Amino acid sequence: MKNAVNVTSEIGKLQTVLLHRPGEEVENLTPEYLQRLLFDDIPYLPIIQKEHDVFAETLRENEIEVLYLTDLLSEALHSEEIKEQFVHDILTESKISVDDSFYVISEYLLSFDTPEMIKKIIAGVRKDEIEHIKKKHLYEILTSHYPFYLDPMPNLYFTRDPAAVVGNGLAINKMREPARQRESLFIDYIVNYHPRFKNQEIPIWFNRDFDYPLEGGDVLVLSKDTIAIGISARTAAKSIERFALNLFNNQNSVKRVLAVEIPKSRAYMHLDTVFTMIDVDKFTIHSAIQDSNGEMDIYVLGQGSDPETLNIAHKTNLLETLKEVLELKEILLIPCGGGDIIAGPREQWNDGSNTLAIAPGKVITYDRNYVTNQLLRENGIEVIEVPSSELSRGRGGPRCMSMPLVRKDLE
């Protein structure tokens, strides 16, 4: 039987991918809470869904199996016991303290059938939806202006971030921002209880109970023996060390991890917002991650003298480091927006360098990034554009919106 998960490169023919179609959660965004919920604007639901459907259809047209997170979770919660446990965990992680409201909200959620309950959890539970909760505690009275018991989860369509497949195993991520932390609980339940995954003995390289954060947008599988991980606003150096040690100690394929430092800013939140692999020897890059001499900080981590030690080598030239680890004479870095001082940052902001490779040299991008798309084509890349007016409002592109579960190994 084929592995439930297998990713040994960024570019091998994509075979199975996990998506989430945006739903009512985006209608629960209001200006006051945009920042807390990590959005810069409010998408228009019918159009964001239409755009997402085009994205999913484009994948299917390319013979890629598209799985939806909500379907898998619904199938994973196949007994009352698992469903109740899931609701308990979600409420606990939503910081609903164990008092009257905990039980009332829990009962409310469990009154729905499983798919509807999952939709409700993702959409968020408004306070005015359950009126019969008596406010007994001071904190309940004080916070009553806040409209939700359970926050909406509008970032869920960025399935890239809560987990990452590396080789035949998985990192189930500890997410940095409170608005996203519950997302990886969905993956945890799917891996543990869904028939497609539960008996597969999938190795877990990193777990969501680790003290420091790691997010999937920072994890790039450059080849079967080299992973790149961003040291970013979302992923901590300590998490990279742990992940690297777990990989080195528990499998024999990954030999090195490149820890790539990027500016800690909203525009560059993950490594894949500024750097993606699109062919065996081609990458997109946003030039602003390098200094005026074209340098940046890259740390090559390898297995040290004992299982808890790493060898660390400091490099400053991305191109030379990539050539060395990928054993290639030439590599092309294609700058977002052609490196233009206006088109570059504009297209990067709208995910011009967040490219999803579905095969070597074949990518899906947002249509709005026409400067970058043209440049990719001029450099021999097959570019399939998808509409992006509303999808891009969440600050993520085609790579962020997809979690590859299976890719064909490169020859």
Ligand SMILES: NC(=O)NCCC[C@H](N)C(=O)O
């Ligand atoms: N890999 C990615 O860069 N994902 C995009 C995540 C966007 C989301 N609004 C966030 O701030 O987490």
